[in-house]
Amino acid sequence: MSKVKITINGMPLEVDASMTILEAAESAGIEIPTFCHDPELTRAGACRICVVEVAGARNLPAACTTPVSEGMVIETESERVIKARRVNLQLIWANHPQDCLTCEKTGSCKLQDYSYRYNVTGSPYKGETKVHELDDTNPFFFRDLNKCIYCGKCVRKCYEVNGAGAVEFMYRGFNTKVTTAFDVPLEESSCVMCGMCVDVCPVGALTPKQGLHNNRPWEVKKVLTTCPYCGCGCTYYLHVRNDKIVGITPNFKGPMKGHMCVKGRFGWDFVDSPDRLKTPLIKKNGEFVEATWEEALDLVAAKFKEVRAQYGADAIAGLSSARATNEENYLFQKLLRSLGTNNVDHCARL
Amino acid sequence: MTNTINEVEDAKAIFVIGSNTTENHPVIGYRIKRAVKKGAKLIVADPRRIELCNYADTFLQLKPGTNIALLNAMAHVIIKEGLADEKFIQERTENFAALKATVEKYTPEYAEKITGVPAEKIIRAARIYAKAETASILYTMGVTQHTSGTDNVLAIANLAMLTGNIGKPSSGVNPLRGQNNVQGACDMGALPNVFTGYQPVTDEKARTKFAQAWGVELSAKPGLTVTEMFSAAENKNIRAMYIMGENPYLSDPDSSHVRHCMEQLEFLVVQDLFLTETAKYADVVLPAVSWAEKEGTFVNTERRVQKVNQALTPRGKAKADWQIIAEIGKRLGFDWNYQCAEDIFKEIAALTPSYAGITYERLGVTGINWPCPSEDHPGTPILHVGKFSRGLGRFSAVEHQGPAEEPDEEYPFLLTTGRVLYHYHTGTMTRRSKGLKKVLNEELMEINPDDAKALNLQDADLVKVASRRGEVKSKIRITDRVPKGIVFMTFHFKETAANLLTSSRSCPTAKIPELKVTAVRIEKAN
Numbered sequence: 001m002s003k004v005k006i007t008i009n010g011m012p013l014e015v016d017a018s019m020t021i022l023e024a025a026e027s028a029g030i031e032i033p034t035f036c037h038d039p040e041l042t043r044a045g046a047c048r049i050c051v052v053e054v055a056g057a058r059n060l061p062a063a064c065t066t067p068v069s070e071g072m073v074i075e076t077e078s079e080r081v082i083k084a085r086r087v088n089l090q091l092i093w094a095n096h097p098q099d100c101l102t103c104e105k106t107g108s109c110k111l112q113d114y115s116y117r118y119n120v121t122g123s124p125y126k127g128e129t130k131v132h133e134l135d136d137t138n139p140f141f142f143r144d145l146n147k148c149i150y151c152g153k154c155v156r157k158c159y160e161v162n163g164a165g166a167v168e169f170m171y172r173g174f175n176t177k178v179t180t181a182f183d184v185p186l187e188e189s190s191c192v193m194c195g196m197c198v199d200v201c202p203v204g205a206l207t208p209k210q211g212l213h214n215n216r217p218w219e220v221k222k223v224l225t226t227c228p229y230c231g232c233g234c235t236y237y238l239h240v241r242n243d244k245i246v247g248i249t250p251n252f253k254g255p256m257k258g259h260m261c262v263k264g265r266f267g268w269d270f271v272d273s274p275d276r277l278k279t280p281l282i283k284k285n286g287e288f289v290e291a292t293w294e295e296a297l298d299l300v301a302a303k304f305k306e307v308r309a310q311y312g313a314d315a316i317a318g319l320s321s322a323r324a325t326n327e328e329n330y331l332f333q334k335l336l337r338s339l340g341t342n343n344v345d346h347c348a349r350l
Numbered sequence: 351m352t353n354t355i356n357e358v359e360d361a362k363a364i365f366v367i368g369s370n371t372t373e374n375h376p377v378i379g380y381r382i383k384r385a386v387k388k389g390a391k392l393i394v395a396d397p398r399r400i401e402l403c404n405y406a407d408t409f410l411q412l413k414p415g416t417n418i419a420l421l422n423a424m425a426h427v428i429i430k431e432g433l434a435d436e437k438f439i440q441e442r443t444e445n446f447a448a449l450k451a452t453v454e455k456y457t458p459e460y461a462e463k464i465t466g467v468p469a470e471k472i473i474r475a476a477r478i479y480a481k482a483e484t485a486s487i488l489y490t491m492g493v494t495q496h497t498s499g500t501d502n503v504l505a506i507a508n509l510a511m512l513t514g515n516i517g518k519p520s521s522g523v524n525p526l527r528g529q530n531n532v533q534g535a536c537d538m539g540a541l542p543n544v545f546t547g548y549q550p551v552t553d554e555k556a557r558t559k560f561a562q563a564w565g566v567e568l569s570a571k572p573g574l575t576v577t578e579m580f581s582a583a584e585n586k587n588i589r590a591m592y593i594m595g596e597n598p599y600l601s602d603p604d605s606s607h608v609r610h611c612m613e614q615l616e617f618l619v620v621q622d623l624f625l626t627e628t629a630k631y632a633d634v635v636l637p638a639v640s641w642a643e644k645e646g647t648f649v650n651t652e653r654r655v656q657k658v659n660q661a662l663t664p665r666g667k668a669k670a671d672w673q674i675i676a677e678i679g680k681r682l683g684f685d686w687n688y689q690c691a692e693d694i695f696k697e698i699a700a701l702t703p704s705y706a707g708i709t710y711e712r713l714g715v716t717g718i719n720w721p722c723p724s725e726d727h728p729g730t731p732i733l734h735v736g737k738f739s740r741g742l743g744r745f746s747a748v749e750h751q752g753p754a755e756e757p758d759e760e761y762p763f764l765l766t767t768g769r770v771l772y773h774y775h776t777g778t779m780t781r782r783s784k785g786l787k788k789v790l791n792e793e794l795m796e797i798n799p800d801d802a803k804a805l806n807l808q809d810a811d812l813v814k815v816a817s818r819r820g821e822v823k824s825k826i827r828i829t830d831r832v833p834k835g836i837v838f839m840t841f842h843f844k845e846t847a848a849n850l851l852t853s854s855r856s857c858p859t860a861k862i863p864e865l866k867v868t869a870v871r872i873e874k875a876n
Contacts, residue, residue, distance in 0.1 A: 139785035163372075163383030163405075192771060193789070194376065209785070223661035224715060226648045228641040229774050231527035232355065232377040233650020235715070238642060238661040245642060245661065253715050255356065255654060261376035263774055263786065268642070270782035271662065275624050277637035278666025288625075288635065293667065293677070296634050300592075301681030303617040303633075307590040313569065317579045317588045320540035321595030321671070322532035325646025325658055327694035328671040329531070329538035330546060332594055335679050338566040342551050342573030343588070346540045348532050349495075349576065349862040350601045 006072040021052055021063040021074055032076050033085065033114050035202050036151035037064040040257060041160055047151050049088050049114065053078045060084050086118050093123035095130055096203075097146050104142075105204030107217040111149065128174065138187045140266045141198045141208045145177050148205040154178060154197035161259060166191035178205075195265035199250055199258065210269065211246030215239055220246060227264040228323065232256060234264050245271060304339065313340030320346040352522035352733040353486065354652040354719065359385050361520040363482030365475070366402055367395040367417065367506070368492020368866075373771040375526045375651070378488070391482065393475045395420060395467075396492060397766060398796075398838060399831045408475045411833060414766050415496055415753035415867045416465040420472065421505035422750065423461030426453040427476035428512055434480070438514030443743040449508055452747035464750055480513045484520040490528065491768070495865040497754045499857035504746035511743045517734040527651040529775070530641075534649035537705070537720070538698065542573030547702035563701055565685060575861040576602065577854050580611035590617040594671055595638065599627040600776035600844055603852040603863040604819050621674060624778050627844055637668035644670040645691040647713070649720070652731070655708055656717035753867035754855040757835065761817060761869035763801070764836045765851060773842040781842070793846035794827035796838040797872070802828045807874060814875040815839070817868050820850035823875050837872065 002017045008025055015024040020043070025032050035047035045065035052063045055073035060081060063074075075081060092111060100106050115121075132145035152169065155178060159165040166189045170179050180189035187193075198206040208215075222237040235254040239247035245268055250258035280296035281288040291299075307315050316339055320332040329346070336344040358364065358381040372379030379402070386392050386405045394402050395410040395417075403409045412420050428434050429450055439446050458469035465472075479485050487510060493502045507523055515521035527533050539545040549556035552570055561568045574582055576598065582588040584607075591612075602608045612618060612631045620632035629635050641648075642661045649655050664670070669677075672691060679686045688694050692710050699705045704721035707729075712718060718729040733739070757764050772790045773780040780786045795815065797807070807813065809828045814821055815837070824839065824846040832838050839848040851870060856863040 139788040160387075161384070162380055163387075187789075192372075192376070193785075221661075223659050224657070225641065225659045225661060226530070226650075226656045228530045228648075228779070230375055231529055231532060231651035232375050233530070233648060233652070233654055233656055233717075234377055235656060235717075240661045243663055251715060255354075255716055256377050257356075259377045259380055262772060262789075263780060263783075266785045267774075267780055267783040269784055270623075270779045271640045271642050272665070273624070273782040275782060276665050276668070277623060277625060277635060278668060279637060280667070281625075281632075281635040283633050291634075293669070296636060297674075297677050297681055300619050300634055300636075300678055303590055303619075304592075304678075304682060307617065311589050314571070314573075315587065315589040316592070317574060317582070317590075318592040319576060319579070319594065319596045319598065320535055320538075322529035322535045323595040323641075324535070324671045325531065325641075325644070325648060325691065326534040326538050326655070326698065327646045327691045328594070328675065329535045329540040330694055330698050331672050331675040331679070331688075332592075333539045333541075333545075334564060335675050335682075335684075336573075336592070337545075337551075337560070337568055338564055338679070338684055339682065340567065340569055342542050342569050342571060343579060344540055344573055345542050345576045345579065346532075346535045347529070347576065347596050347598070347601055348536055348541070349856075349860065350865070 004068055004070045004072070006068050006074065008074045009076055015068055017068065019068050021061070021066050021068055022050055024068050025063065025074070025076055030076055032063050033110070033117070034064060035110055035149060036153060038153050038157070038200055041153065041156040044152055044156070047149070049085055051081060051084050052076045053081050082118060085114070086120055089115055089118060089120040090123040091125060092149050093120065094125040094127060096149070103204045104207040104212065104215070109204060110202035132177065135186070137185045138193065139209070140193050140195060140262070141206055143186070144205050144207070147203050148178055149203055150176060150178070151202055152178070153200040153202070154206060157196045157200050162192065162194055162196060164190045164192050167197070193262040193266070194260055195262065196260055199260070208247060208266070210266065211239065214241060215246040222249060224251060229263045229267065234260055236260070236264070245269070308339060314343060316341055317343035320344060322346050322348060351524040351526070351652045352516060353520065353524055354731045355381060357520040358382060358486055358488070359388070361385055361390055361482070361484050361486040363391045363393070363478050363485040365393045365395070365479050365485065365487045367487065367489045369488055369490035369526055370396065370398070370400045370768060371488065371526065372401045374490065374528060374769050376771065378526055382488070391478045393478055397833065397836055407478060408471055410467045410471055410475055412465040412467050414764055414836065415498070416750065417493055417496070417502040418498060418505050418748055419456060419461045419464035419750040420467060421502070421509060422453045422456035422748070423458050423472045424476040424479065425449065425508055425512055426456045427458060427473050428480045429453065431477070433477065434512050435514030439512065442738065443511050443745060445745040448747040449745035452749065479509065484518065485513065485515045486521050486524060488524045488526055490526045492866060494525070494860070494862055496867065497855055497857050497864045498751045499862045500859040501748040501751070504748050508745050511745060516743070517732065517736065519732065522732070525651070531648040533651060533653060534647065534655070537649055542575055545701070546698060547704045560701065577856055577861060577863060580608050583611040583614050586614065589615065591615055592619050593628060594621040597626040597628045597776040597778060599631070600841060600847055600849060603849055603854040603865055605847055605849045606820050607854065621671060624782070626776070626778055636674050637666060638671050638674065639664045639668045643668070646672070647695065653719045654717040655705070655713060655720060657710065657713045754864055755853055755867060755869045757869045761871045762835070763870045763872055765815065765817070765839060765848070765868040765870040766836060766866045767839050767841055767848050767852065769842065770840055773840065775842070777842040777844070793824045793839060793843045795824045796829050796832045797826050798832050798834045798836070799828050799830060800834050802826065805872060805874060812875045814873050815851060815870050817851035817853075817870045819853065822846045822848065822850055837870065
């Protein structure tokens with residue numbers, strides 16, 4: 001890979017010639033704001049919040065689409081850049097609901113973060129504002145198109161990663177909106193409810209229904225774990241608050257690159273189903289009766305011993321679980337084998 | 351999988367057989383579609399017109415239970431047209447002559463008669479697969495859940511070896527495993543014939559190693575498989591069973607027989623999150639915790655060992671499965687003293703060569719693909735590079751065998767079963783998820799429009815589906831996803847338990863039941 005020498009914010013760097021300014025800056029730990037950029041999607045260069053100043057250039061190029069070149073001198077936070085970004089934010093503000101106090105996205109909203117960063121408190125641009133009804137028809141997430149900033153990441157994620165291509169831009173100019181073909185409800189479209197659009201929406205236009213009013217990012221603990229459904233092994237961070245799961249962030253740095261499906265993304269709420277077994281049960285006269293662990297475990301051990309003594313170890317069999325962990329499967333077969341039988345299997349064949 | 355999930359995206363040809371990937375392994379489905387967008391040619395072999403067919407260059411709509419005829423015919427074409435990788439065959443394989451002799455009679459025309467797939471499509475598929483620089487085969491239960499399951503897989507391996515599509519990136523023989531840790535459960539020796547890492551119980555060296563490490567005497571006699579266990583319970587050869595986190599009453603074939611067998615047991619203990627249909631037959635039910643309430647590791651379909659971390663405290667008095675097993679072990683007099691899941695993992699690594707180099711600390715945010723024999727080993731994303739684990743790759747000459755049960759006058763339809771996107775296995779988890787339940791909460795048996803018309807059925811009508819073993823009532827969805835004569839049901843819904851219908855006849859080698867082929871009769875229910 002050929003290299004080029006560039007300077008960013010006075011810092012001399014040698015970077016791959018194939019990089020964009022944004023990638024070069026990121027490689028040096030310099031953060032440039034973005035709305036429409038996602039490393040795995042086609043570069044859109046649509047939102048212009050990532051503009052930077054390049055010495056000798058007439059205008060401010062978008063860092064996400066402009067390739068580096070030999071000798072390039074770049075400023076990412078110059079006065080001109082900041083002014084441009086402020087105008088950009090003010091233009092968005094002019095047509096964006098200002099309900100940050102109660103918006104689900106507060107704390108993880110890029111519009112909010114950048115407004116704070118560049119001290120944008122309102123908009124001098126007054127005009128007509130969008131009026132879309134809140135779409136709450138699908139079971140998994142809200143669509144509030146009033147908050148959409150047209151970054152198009154949901155459109156590209158849906159087409160380029162999922163392949164469903166359920167949403168696109170419709171109409172022109174002020175009337176533009178992201179919606180399904182023929183504007184039918186999402187659940188009647190090719191959408192498969194994977195939620196990957198929700199995970200890349202930079203603002204509050206797409207927000208999950210789970211954890212509603214209970215998922216402020218600074219109040220949740222994030223725990224990395226692995227999905228309990230199919231064998232793809234997607235990993236994600238569970239958002240935990242007051243000992244309850246209130247949401248999920250995909251592991252974008254994991255092997256599955258943060259891709260998800262409907263079961264993994266939204267199907268975790270069985271954890272707190274009222275049907276959960278909370279205590280051991282022993283059947284007495286055909287009815288289950290609550291028991292202590294001591295009673296239940298003593299009975300199990302006694303029965304295993306009794307059967308083994310009377311009929312031999314091969315009269316005992318165990319079904320382990322493809323749902324359980326390695327450690328549990330290991331211990332399960334160790335238990336059966338230590339009893340003297342190899343009668344252990346699980347549902348691999350089903 | 352011999353290769354990794356992300357490699358699928360860069361394959362030049364992808365052959366998906368017996369896998370409805372976009373519904374059962376959605377994240378792998380995304381990669382197949384992306385590969386097609388990048389120019390890969392996709393071949394889909396399935397009895398149903400699944401979503402992937404929309405992306406396929408060639409769709410081979412075969413009759414259920416005819417995989418070998420199709421695969422052998424593709425091998426026939428590849429050999430006849432000189433598309434085989436002679437160098438690979440010579441250097442890395444053995445027994446090619448036997449394969450060549452066997453597939454000789456499997457002309458595309460001969461295979462067409464068995465499979466129902468037009469000969470020219472078989473030829474086209476063979477050419478695409480063989481000519482691609484890298485070609486990956488993905489398969490699941492549509493291949494394995496047959497009385498010919500093992501031979502089906504061998505026929506797939508034949509194709510890969512014939513074209514040198516193994517041991518290199520974006521190729522390989524890739525079974526997509528259906529459950530979060532089915533790979534791990536196998537790796538851990540939750541199988542009747544092997545200890546961890548597939549060390550046979552019949553191997554004295556392995557047995558001595560485990561006996562010494564565990565301080566017990568071990569049996570050299572391979573145990574029973576799941577279907578055999580239930581029959582043994584019926585014959586009173588099995589008297590007590592311990593079932594952890596499984597629901598065989600809904601997941602195993604011929605449920606009424608399974609239920610009858612469970613009733614014969616003197617003692618049944620079931621450990622689960624919920625009072626499942628199986629747990630209702632237990633003498634003792636032990637409450638276990640979900641994945642979010644415990645620590646450990648899962649292994650995904652590409653052999654990647656990944657961390658499970660505890661996010662929640664256990665609900666009620668429930669305990670992690672490992673804690674429960676450890677408590678039982680202590681009461682049986684074993685000298686066990688595990689303080690945490692990691693203690694167990696260390697023991698696994700010490701006894702399992704393919705896990706020897708893996709530690710919790712090394713798993714990080716990406717995990718490690720086994721084999722990982724030492725702590726400085728990076729893991730093995732691709733198997734069989736340069737050399738097969740057995741040395742030379744062995745071609746197997748396998749012949750077409752029809753399914754054990756075929757439609758006849760009395761049971762004229764062929765039922766095939768599987769899963770749908772919004773639910774998982776016996777539904778114990780997904781049917782307790784509000785959103786998923788809202789999308790779908792009942793069976794909608796797929797039936798072809800012509801069949802529906804002949805039976806005078808409308809969409810969402812209730813039908814009685816009967817096999818030689820049982821009957822259920824199900825609503826229907828009229829769709830040309832299924833061809834004439836074939837109906838499809840899931841096994842997610844206890845109200846319409848499809849496994850009351852299925853047969854427990856299974857592959858003699860792998861003992862996998864033929865869940866993909868059941869002869870049924872359908873009539874309108876009132």
